[in-house]
Amino acid sequence: MDVFRYIAEAKIKQAIHQGEFDHLPGAGKPLELEDLSAVLEELRAGYILLKNAGVLPEEMSLKNEIISLRKLIDCCYDEGEKSSLHVKLNEKLLRFNMLMENRQVSSSVLQCYKNKVLERFGR
Template identity: 55%
Template sequence: MDFAFMMAEQRIKDAIQKGDLDDLPGKGKPLELEDLSTVPQELRMGYKILKNAGYVPEEVQLKKEMMSIHDLIDLCQDPEEKERLKKKWTEKSLRFNALMEKRKISNSSAFGAYRNKIHKKF
C-alpha cells in the first residue's frame, strides 16, 4: 500500500470513530446500484458525476418532454389540443436538433453511437 492510501484509510477510520459520517444520506440502507450497461464505458464516469450533482443536460430534459408530449398526443381526443401539442413537440424537436448540431457530435464518437441507441428506443 502506498502512503496516500494509508493516510486516506486512517482519516476515514478517524471520521467514523468521531461520528462525522453518522448523518450521511442513505446511512443504514442498501445501496441502489444502477444498471449502466447501456451507457458506453468511457461515458459512465461523466454520467455518474453529472447525475450525482443533480445536473440534467438540456437535451435529456428535452427528450423527456418530447416523450411526454408524444404520449399526450396519442391520448388526446380534442383536435385543437392535438394540434397545439404537435406544434409544441415540433418546437422541442427543433431545439433538440439544434443543440445536437451545435455540439457537432459525430456518429463516429462514443456519444454518437450511444445517441443512436437512445433514438432507437424512442
C-alpha cells in the first residue's frame, strides 16, 4: 500500500503545483460542517449520501411543506382557501408525527436489541 500512497501523494503534489485545485468551488473558504447531532448515529451516513444526491428525507420535505403552508395561511385572505390550506396542513402534520413516532419506536427497539446483544457477550 505504501507504493500506492506514494503515487497518490505525488499526483496530488503535481496537481497542486500545476494549479489544478486553485479554482475549485469553495477554495480558500472554511468548510461548512453540519451539525448532525440530532440525527441518529446509524442514520448519519445515509443522510449525508441523500443530501449529496440532492434528495431530502421524507420528514425534512414534510417540514418544509409545513412551513410553506403556515406562511400561505398567514398571507391568505380568502376563508375558503384558508380552510383548504388548514386541511392540507393537518394532513402534513399527521404524517410528520407518524414518521417521528415510528423513528422513536424503531430507535428504542434497536437500543433494546443492542443491549441484549451486549449482555449476551458479557460487555
